[in-house]
Amino acid sequence: xxxxxxxxxxxxxxxxxxxxxxxxxxxxxxxTAMVGQIVQAMEQFDRNEHVKVIVxxxxxxxxxxxxxxxxxxxxxxxxxxxxxxxEDWDRITWVKKxxxxxxxGFALGGGxxxxxxxxxxxxxxxxxxxxxxxxxxxxxxxxxxQRLTKLIGKTNAMKWLLTGQRFSAKQALxxxxxxxxxxxxxxxxxxxxxxKTISEMPPLSLRLxxxxxxxxxxxxxxxxxxxxxxxxxxxxxxxxxxEGMCAFKEKRKPVFKGI
Amino acid sequence: MxxxxxxxxxxxxxxxxxxxxxxxxxxxxxxxxxxxxxxxDANKNPDVRCLIITGNGRAFSAGEDLDGxxxxxxxxxxxxxxxxxVMIQLSKMKMPVIAxxxxxxxGSGFSLALACDFxxxxxxxxxxxxxxxxxxxxxxGNLYYLPKLIGHAKALELALFGEKINASQALDxxxxxxxxxxxxxxxxxxxxxxxxxLMPTKAVGIIKQQLQKSWEYPLEEFLDCESFSQRIAGLxxxxxxxxxxxxxxxxxxFKGN
Numbered sequence: 001x002x003x004x005x006x007x008x009x010x011x012x013x014x015x016x017x018x019x020x021x022x023x024x025x026x027x028x029x030x031x032t033a034m035v036g037q038i039v040q041a042m043e044q045f046d047r048n049e050h051v052k053v054i055v056x057x058x059x060x061x062x063x064x065x066x067x068x069x070x071x072x073x074x075x076x077x078x079x080x081x082x083x084x085x086x087e088d089w090d091r092i093t094w095v096k097k098x099x100x101x102x103x104x105g106f107a108l109g110g111g112x113x114x115x116x117x118x119x120x121x122x123x124x125x126x127x128x129x130x131x132x133x134x135x136x137x138x139x140x141x142x143x144x145x146q147r148l149t150k151l152i153g154k155t156n157a158m159k160w161l162l163t164g165q166r167f168s169a170k171q172a173l174x175x176x177x178x179x180x181x182x183x184x185x186x187x188x189x190x191x192x193x194x195x196k197t198i199s200e201m202p203p204l205s206l207r208l209x210x211x212x213x214x215x216x217x218x219x220x221x222x223x224x225x226x227x228x229x230x231x232x233x234x235x236x237x238x239x240x241x242x243e244g245m246c247a248f249k250e251k252r253k254p255v256f257k258g259i
Numbered sequence: 260m261x262x263x264x265x266x267x268x269x270x271x272x273x274x275x276x277x278x279x280x281x282x283x284x285x286x287x288x289x290x291x292x293x294x295x296x297x298x299x300d301a302n303k304n305p306d307v308r309c310l311i312i313t314g315n316g317r318a319f320s321a322g323e324d325l326d327g328x329x330x331x332x333x334x335x336x337x338x339x340x341x342x343x344x345v346m347i348q349l350s351k352m353k354m355p356v357i358a359x360x361x362x363x364x365x366g367s368g369f370s371l372a373l374a375c376d377f378x379x380x381x382x383x384x385x386x387x388x389x390x391x392x393x394x395x396x397x398x399x400g401n402l403y404y405l406p407k408l409i410g411h412a413k414a415l416e417l418a419l420f421g422e423k424i425n426a427s428q429a430l431d432x433x434x435x436x437x438x439x440x441x442x443x444x445x446x447x448x449x450x451x452x453x454x455x456x457l458m459p460t461k462a463v464g465i466i467k468q469q470l471q472k473s474w475e476y477p478l479e480e481f482l483d484c485e486s487f488s489q490r491i492a493g494l495x496x497x498x499x500x501x502x503x504x505x506x507x508x509x510x511x512x513f514k515g516n
Contacts, residue, residue: 182487183487183488183491185491185494186487186490186491190487
């Protein structure tokens, strides 16, 4: 299944829902329509039983280098409030299936925020990250200050947000922003390998684990523990739990059905 | 304004020639800017399968142009803004880089030669670790590359005593790849470059990276990188050609990718 949309390309292959940002001429600068398309594609994948995991990747020299400046230049406060453009971004948070981001080249501004919306990130070793917003007299508005701070702590987040400087893939790895670095030539291949590994896991476990990890980021420990426990119990209503545990006991490979 | 760096590409070989012979090819801002542009261009150009760096006139490079050194100069900023970007770009070159040391290489001129993959030395060329004589430390990656090339003890000796090293001493130390007699200079440099330019360049570039990683990574991570590197090399058409040529008992014709 291939569908050509205006700013993204989507495809489903072997349980993996692929979203490729496709405005390479403008280094995949993000505009409102593109975000809308990304969210729509993710929500469709979320409801598509053939998709177990979602992969988000760029094209050309960038994952996504910032937002469309022209689109925002003349906006005033009230227009932005009424437009409520970040609502689409919030919907990415509600996607239940794991999202793997593959970052090559630039992930700047809105592009970096989009990367931070992913559950896991693989990066090419030439990738560059940064929030240049401060230099434009604005600031990140799609979660940049919040997600970066939660990931790398206040002190480090302040430095990159206040200076607008870019940092390297190696630094992103050291901070724990990305899971691993890969040669650019192999980024796509290795991303698909990781996606395949995850896609073979029981979907309900993936779903409830992702939910619990998100709680850990957002909630006090006691509430997170509570949520984890409920999800743990919940999995014992699934056929895959019986299958997984029986297969382990019988020393055979489990066959998961996602129910 | 005359170019401080001449740059041309022909038949698979890029030549970057310092062109401030009246100043012994000493570095100033213009020279660094032009050099950085040339290096970036060479790295983007798939036709470039070997890079030669050399100088016009008597010197390879005499290091920083002392005309620009003032009392209130911030030496750290000079390195950050001018030297470091060039050294980092050099470390990223995907093709073999030859320093054709045609004459004296002093100070940061010496450092630059150290950052290249090969140092062909004219028989009359000299290397000078000049920094200590003006109360400075060897910069531009000098102390990064030097101990890797000749060992810690010798590196310290050169850095502290700053004595001139002639071509045959450089060969003994392992600093010079080859010493070339004056009358053969151009031919030998070109032959050496030609040979490199016919190699499977992608694999050559990866070998350079992988060797560098041997200094930086523990064995397990190194082997991890190695598996990726070999995967990339295994995807090249030069690999296919190499295997094919071997089976057909002929010399391979590598295209560099």
